[in-house]
Amino acid sequence: MTEIIKLIKKVLQVFCLIIIDLFAFYASLFISWTLRSEVMPYFIPHLPVFNFSYIHFVSLWWILAVFIFFIFYEGLYESNLPFWDEVKNIVKSISLASIAVMAIVTLGKMGDIVSRLVLLGMWVLSIFIFPLFRLWGKKLLYDIGIWRERVLILGAGNAGRLVAEGLQREKYMSYDVVGFLDDNEQKKGTAFNGKKVFGEIKHFPEFIKELGIKTVIIAMPSLPVERLSVLTSAVQNHTPNTVVIPDLKGIALLNTKLFHLFYEEIFLMNIRNNLKSLTNRFIKRFFDTTVSIISMPLLLPIIALIGTIIRLETSGPAIYAHDRIGKNGKTFRCYKFRTMYKDAEEKLKEILENNKETRAEWLKNQKLRDDPRITKVGCFLRRTSLDELPQIFNVIKGEMSLVGPRPVTKEEIEYHYKDAAEICFSVPPGITGLWQVSGRTNTSYEYRVKLDGWYIMNWSLWLDIAILFKTIKVVMKMEGAY
Structure with a gap:
């Protein structure tokens, strides 16, 4: 009976996802049809006459079937991926489906019944x-x-607590953490984030059956390989999905590929540093330049407006340039909107000399939470990160990237980066980065340095795109900035 219920729930999940995709498909179709039939003729008068009704496109059921097929082929009705990983696969499946439909329309000479512009x-x-x-x-x-x-x-x-915390936040993946098992007697009966430690690990078969568990996560990276192998095999006999957290902390895994030597029963990990590739560096630079130039018509009026407001509040230049360390340790002038009073450096020196707690905060984070040097307009610009908009000119000049490590001073490198400096400054610094979407100034400086290194070793163009979209959300919510 339990297996039948599980099957029904799985079928219901797939059915609901298909319904969601149907709504998305017809919404996309309707907006595209409206743009072609109602909007474009006003701007392009010489377009061919468009007589297709929306119902006509709805009746072409095979287009929907092609889309659903490619989404199904990518495994998007069964996967439990994080949002941005799934978006990557959705973009791939949608693109393949669209190309397939275009090919069918062209080869089948169906241009008289299907508008390519709508597609x-x-x-x-x-x-x-x-x-x-x-x-x-x-x-x-x-x-x-x-x-x-x-x-x-x-x-x-x-490791277990971090996984539980991450899965509770990433509900998109569908995972609902019921609790833990652990051999430490002192932990039995305790709870982490509301999730209870039920008992010892050896009793996992009973708890899997009792709690209706479908996925077991083995979060013991320090466990010896022999014991981990035995435990994994045992768990696999009792549950459909087993997830193992390996002891690979600090290794770049996003660009890793596994190879299996069948006879020797050995797995090989091919770990790539994508930004060491000349082709990938060119792709990143091309992406930065293209996006920056395309966004200029939108950004220039905003930059002019902010500059005017700054000048109205306080005297002095609206934009200032400060020395920062760029790729390969080369110094460049980094542009920012002025957010402080003109005598800011003198004020900082006086504050640090007279207040030990403030001096310790400055040495730790290179920032002050209640900074008296910042103007009222400057406070808003910093909370929204709009003070960094002029850095778009650094990107166009090739001194910075849209996404990358933080642009820092020479003093910060000597005090905070140390051995990590070689990795973190092997690429141009970015306007935004992984540090920007992972807590910003709410995180410790040490953690920000680790994020910079992780980003470089795991770089992909898709990671840059995801960070840019996440930055918009973080900036709009004004999270973690001061």
């Missing part, structure tokens, strides 16, 4: 609409209990 518009719109509909839809399904998979974590140490 092209739908392709672009779907890339944004499908992920948004899935984000909202999965949140709703999680809240009502349909998109929810019960998870048991073996190991209530630091």
Whole structure:
């Protein structure tokens, strides 16, 4: 009976995801059809006459079937991926489906019944609409209990608690942590973030059955290989999904590929540093330049407006340049909006000399939470990170990147970066970065340095795109900045 219930729930999950994709498909189609039939003729008068109704496109069911097929082929009706990983696969499946539909229309000479402009518009719109509909839809399904998979974590140490915390935050993945098992008697009966430690690890078969567990996470990276192998094999006999957290902390894994030597029963890990590739460095630079130039018509009026407001509040230049360390340790002039009074350096020197606590805070973070040097306009600019907008000119000049490590001073490198400096400054610094979307100034300086190193070793163009979108959210919410 239990297996039948699990099967019904799985079928219901897939059915609900297909319904969500249907809504996304027809929303994309409707907007694209409206743009072609109602908007574009006003701007391009010589377009061919467009007589297709929206119902006509809806009746072309095979287009929807192609989209659903490619989404299914990418495993997007069964995966439990984090949001941005799934978005990457959605973009891939939508693009393949759109190309396939275009090919069918062209080779089948169906141009008289299908508008290629509508299909092209739908392709672009779907890339944004499908992920948004899935984000909202999965949140709703999680809240009502349909998109929810019960998870048991073996190991209530630091790794286990971090996993539980991450999965509770990333509800998009559907994982619902029920609790922990751990061999430490002192932890039995205690709770972490509301999740209880039930008992010893050896009793996992009983708890899997009793709690209806579908996924078990083995979060004991320090466990000897022999014991980990035995435990993993045992768990696999009792649950469909087993996740193992390996002892690979500090190793770049996003660009890792596994190879299997079957006869020797050995796995090889090919770990790539993508930014060592000349092709990837060119792609990153091309992306930076293209996005910067395209965004200029939008940014220039904003930059001019902010500059005017700064000048109205206090005398002095609206933009200032400060020496920062760039790629390969080369110094460059980094542009920012002026957010401080003209005598800021004198004020800082006086404050640090007279207040030990403030001096300690400055040495630790290179920032002050209640900084008397900052103007009222400057406070707003810093909280929204708009003070960094002029750095777009540094990007165009090739001194910075849209995404990268933090641009820092020589003193910060000597005090904080030390051995990490070689890695962190092997690429241009960025306007935003992993540090920006991971707590900003709420995080310790040491952690920010680690994030910079992690970003470089795990770089991909998709990671840059994801960070840029996450930055928009963080800036709008004014999270972690002062």
